[in-house]
Amino acid sequence: MTNGTTTRTVPVVLAGAYGHGWWHLENLRRLSEGGLVRLAGVCDVREIDPGLLRGLGRPERSADLGELIERTGAEVTILVTPIHTHRDLAIRALEAGSHVLLEKPPAATMAGFREIEAAVRTTGLACQVGFQSLGSAAIPAIRRLVAEGVIGEVRGIGVAGAWERPSAYFTRSAWAGKRRAGRIDVMDGALTNPFAHAVATALAVAGKGLAEDVAGIDAELFHANPIEADDTSCLRIRLADGPPITVAVTLTADRRHEPYVTLHGTEGRITLTYTLDRVRVESRARGVSTTSHTRADLLENLVSHVRDDVPLLVPLARTGAFMRVLEEIRLAPDPLPIPDEYQEIADDRRTIPGVANLTARSAEHLALFSELDVPWAPARAVLDVAGRPVAEYNWRPELATTLSPRPYLHPVRTLGGVTVTEVNPPDHVHHLGASIAVSDVSGRNFWGGRTYVRDTGPTWLDNHGVQNHVAFTRRDDRGFTETLRWTGVDGLDLIEERRTVEARPLGRGWALDVEFTLRNLTGEPLTIESSATKGRAGAGYGGFFWRAPGESADRTAFTALGDEPHGSRAPWLALSSDLWTLIFIQNDDPWFVRVDEYPGAGPALAWDAPLVVERELTRRVVTVIADGRLTPGEAAALAADIGDIQRER
Known part of the structure; x- marks a missing residue:
């Protein structure tokens, strides 16, 4: 001894x-x-x-x-x-x-x-x-700094990693670049092998190691090389309790860039270059400093554990969170190929120009590739019910300014595959599937098309706003939670919206559950108006709005009360054709509905009087999507089932 x-x-x-x-x-x-x-x-x-x-x-x-x-x-x-x-x-x-x-x-x-x-x-x-x-002394040092409040509250953690690998790297063995070999899972992808340290380090600085610490992930997997696994990918880790973690990595950079983990706080940031054990602190209270830390050898630590019962630095149980991420990646759809037109291809390697900057932007903005206007990462999410794709959400559509660009759901389908939404129909090109649109927010048009002017009528004005996607805080094949900003033509951010969309199975058909909260950013009251509040009788549209396809002339609308649908305050409204039935359920606003001119419906936020938003406004609409024409009795039974869904959230 x-x-x-x-x-x-x-x-x-x-x-x-x-x-x-x-x-x-x-x-x-x-x-x-x-x-x-x-x-x-x-x-x-x-x-x-x-x-x-x-x-x-x-x-x-x-x-x-x-x-x-x-x-x-x-x-x-x-x-x-x-x-x-x-x-x-x-x-x-x-x-x-x-x-x-x-x-x-x-x-x-x-x-x-x-x-x-x-x-x-x-x-x-x-x-x-x-x-x-994880043997680095930098990790406990960072956790101490966070606990001391040096950077305030941690809002998110971003990770960027960009390395170059020759083509030979992906043929170095029989299992290289594979997700599976026959029926055997291999998982030799960028996120799960060369950049596994990036994922594990981010989880460690967040203090999360157990499998139950991870609530889920949103993964976007791609490959430039002709392989099965991913070589350029990103993911967002949703923790059960903690800030989101976004990881963006690639093996197609022009050279090696040292990977890093950045903690974004309300009062500064901390960046760990984990390959160098170097920590940079940028704090409003303490200024800027850089320190280097020692790293313990894991074999030495294990031997000390065996000989003298020294605690392990990386025991198996503390890597459960990483394994939960790996498992979600394993079960995710196979990586998508990045078209050759976005690559520089040589005999010995493939390079994506600017990809290192892309990973850095992801870490800076805590954004996925699809949220950063990347042409090979389409900005669409697919919702599934019972393994069937039932809806697509386009959160960054390319639309003319006069359409008041905004995210929308289209196509939305019945379980039988019938499309029940329409985009840019000739009669109203600003109708965008199922979306949230308001014709007038303190003088800005978030509906699209002409603005109704009192005593003048519909008029083209340079007042069209845009709903900008900011980030998903949760996204999977069942739905998502999203943050958006409503920005006027003058560049002023009027509203921050939190939008939650869920696809839920039913005994007959399925239900689309949409809830949105509009938070006033201006410091002054916001006024929501419709054409009806400015003198056009019956035109109280604005809020959640569903444009249905107009191919069937044999359309009907009816309510739970059996009254006139347009303007009704019934708890549900049904819009039906021979091919489909939509049942809208909510308890806050009168119904706006069109049947003969075109098929469309939704609750009206400002039916006949302006709605003033001092701080926040929350609404929720559940829509049942069913095949074929339902009777009022069948619709009532389905609407009753929705009561259980509404109580879940």
């Missing part, structure tokens, strides 16, 4: 001598010279070049890991094998009586990760995961 710690040498087995194994061999040489470890054995399915083992004695060799551990008495096994072998080999090593240093990612699936966890519990042995960046 020396200073209360043991000095005995720990026997180690290395599984995987090639590839990244060379780094571990160099590290083993260093630690062997210090008497901390002894390389007792090397496991590899290939013949091992004696030169690889220079200075490491005469370790035993075998292709059978369990047998080698038992024969050598190895207390620690380093696993540097392909991702899809991690589960089986880690369990084999643990069951043979060896602690494990497991290269990242821990497994190719969450199920495999859970099996390794079970083996750790059963054997009572340790499993440290090789996220080397």
